Structure formats: C-alpha cells, structure tokens
Amino acid sequence: MNFISTLAILVLLNGLIGCTQDSKNHLIQFNGSTMGTRYTIKIIDLPSNLNPDTLAKEITQQLKSINHLLSTYQADSELSQFNQNPSTDWISVSSPLVTVIQKAQEISALTQGAFDITVGVLVNLWGFGPHLYQPSIPTPAQIQAAKQKVNFELLDIRDSPPALKKEQGDMYLDLSGIGKGYGVDQIAELLASKNIHNYLVDIGGEERIKGHNSKDQPWKIAIQQPRAGIPKAAYTLERTSGAIATSGDYQNYFDYKDNRYGHIINPKTGWPTPYQSASVTVLSTTAMEADALATGLYVLGIDKAIALAEQSQIPALFIIQSEQGIQKQASSYFPYNKILK
Numbered sequence: 001m002n003f004i005s006t007l008a009i010l011v012l013l014n015g016l017i018g019c020t021q022d023s024k025n026h027l028i029q030f031n032g033s034t035m036g037t038r039y040t041i042k043i044i045d046l047p048s049n050l051n052p053d054t055l056a057k058e059i060t061q062q063l064k065s066i067n068h069l070l071s072t073y074q075a076d077s078e079l080s081q082f083n084q085n086p087s088t089d090w091i092s093v094s095s096p097l098v099t100v101i102q103k104a105q106e107i108s109a110l111t112q113g114a115f116d117i118t119v120g121v122l123v124n125l126w127g128f129g130p131h132l133y134q135p136s137i138p139t140p141a142q143i144q145a146a147k148q149k150v151n152f153e154l155l156d157i158r159d160s161p162p163a164l165k166k167e168q169g170d171m172y173l174d175l176s177g178i179g180k181g182y183g184v185d186q187i188a189e190l191l192a193s194k195n196i197h198n199y200l201v202d203i204g205g206e207e208r209i210k211g212h213n214s215k216d217q218p219w220k221i222a223i224q225q226p227r228a229g230i231p232k233a234a235y236t237l238e239r240t241s242g243a244i245a246t247s248g249d250y251q252n253y254f255d256y257k258d259n260r261y262g263h264i265i266n267p268k269t270g271w272p273t274p275y276q277s278a279s280v281t282v283l284s285t286t287a288m289e290a291d292a293l294a295t296g297l298y299v300l301g302i303d304k305a306i307a308l309a310e311q312s313q314i315p316a317l318f319i320i321q322s323e324q325g326i327q328k329q330a331s332s333y334f335p336y337n338k339i340l341k
C-alpha cells in the first residue's frame, strides 16, 4: 500500500470540500467553493495532533461565517442588513465588519477614492452585482443619480461600540473588492493559530503564503495573463510570506455594441474603467490590503497607480495584453528578482 500512500487520496467531505493528501510530500490540500469562486488551501507538515477532517470542517465553517458577514449575495448577511436599513443614525454592527470597513476606508483615502466600497449602487446599475441583469448601458441620468450615493466620505465608522452611519439611507456598500482578501487572512490566521507553519491559502486568486512548499522551496505563485479564456501564467513569483492579489477586467465583463465593459467601476465617472485587457498585482502583508489596493490601483490607471505605488512603497505590477504581446510595468518595490518566468 506504499503506492497508495504516496499518491493523492481524494476524500469528499459533505460533498462541498475536497481533501487531498499526499503523504510522501507531507502535503494536504483542501478545495471547495466560496464567495462565488473556488478556494484552495495547501498545508505542508500538518501537526500530528490535527485531524484533517476536523480542520476541513473548521475551514468550511469559517468561510460560511465570512459570507454571512460580508456578502451582498446573501440577503440575510450582516452587510445586506446594513444596506437594507434606511436609517441615517448610527447602526450597531459587529466588530469584524468594522475592521473590514476601516481598512476599505483607509485604502479609499490612499487612492483618493479610486477604491470605494460605496460604489455598490453603480456596480448594481451596470449589472455586476448580485442581481441578474440584461447587460446594457445605463442612461446618463441613471449614472448621475447613482453617483450621488457614491463617496466613501458619506460613511462614518465608530469603533466602540462598533457602528456605522451612512449620510444617505439608500447607500449600498459592496465589499467584493476586499472581502476575498479578508477571508484569505482569516483562514491564514486560523492555520497559524494551530501551529501550521507552511501553507498557501487562495480564494479566487487572492493568496497568502507562509514557509515552503512540498519541495522545501518557496511557494510558486502564478500571475495570470490578463486575457479572457483559459488561464495561463504570464509570470511565476517565489514567495515565503505575505499576500498577493490581482485585479483586472479580463474575467468579468460584458460586450455591448462593439464595446467591452468590465466590472471595476470608476467611482468618479460612474463608468467601468476603460477595458484594456490588463491586470495589476499587488503584494502586501495582508490579503485584505492587497485585494483592495489592487482594485484601487486598477481604477487609477497605470501612470497614476505607478506614481502612487512609488510614493507609498507599494509593490505593484501592471500587465497589459496587447496584440504585440505582454507589456509590463512595475513599481520599484516589486521584487523582480523573484520572478521565475
């Protein structure tokens, strides 16, 4: 049975989560669905006191709670309840919700409103929210009306007791640009709390890593070519710690009358950022920060984004797919020496 023990053994838990063990390489891997996308968690050298099935259930539970906290796709999530509440008084919320929104507001200030979670009304108007719409172009009047509700400065935060206050009752917060990153961080912290020292956590491309892979080498992170279709790596980056997130327009868009419209909206214009088959990848200590920064830098566009990344010491890499091939531009803080391809 040595043969079997060195091959991957697939165990399906609850039909929701896949758990693969490769005992030769001390690798255990969990896969599943969450937040409208897929997640993968790789662990090397699981401590012997931990049971993989129990850990899988804890991970599933943690992800469920995060969805219940941050999802606009669940009508009963804490965020949806806040969005549905028309009050302009302080509304009590949980401390984790305040933590995520505080980080969002910090990135909004840094990117001068390019990242802005109050953009939700515009996201929904353009058909990229949780409700199914026939893709179409909103009228100027609709965009103008929606823009009145978009400005991160219309949202106040209180730490203790935790509460939020919106200046207009029909504002709509959308945490899809930061929530996957928060989820990645929460799972990473769960693993670290169990003395797991070598892991990779990925939710829909936002990742956090620690230690080494099954070959005792740094984790190898693929940065995709920013083009529609089957994902293909443009570059591979070696990392032993920290987080990485990528935002782009090449996966989530619609075509209408010869034009392509992506899901990342410029809160200032009310329009999707001009489609250019591009992506920006950001490194940070937390996935939540990398996730939000990547979206914000994408909205700013390459010149302003690189200038901000230089000024604020952000490791950022832009990739643009043109007919001539791939062009890239990075801030000087991006670790070029760790790129393998």
Ligand code: FAD
Binding pocket: 034, 035, 036, 037, 066, 067, 070, 071, 072, 073, 114, 115, 116, 117, 119, 123, 128, 174, 175, 176, 177, 178, 179, 180, 204, 205, 246, 247, 248, 252, 263, 264, 265, 266, 267, 291, 294, 295, 296, 299
């Ligand atoms: P990112 O660049 O990380 O984020 C882009 C998203 O942020 C946009 O789609 C929009 O929602 C929002 N956004 C657009 N412009 C801005 C801006 N200027 N500033 C800030 N935000 C902006 N999707 C489903 O289809 N089904 C689900 O059940 C589902 N559940 C989810 C639950 C949670 C908790 C979260 C966080 C997301 C969920 N999603 C779901 C959304 C899905 O994961 C999104 O497509 C994804 O989060 C967008 O990630 P991205 O990496 O493609 O783009």
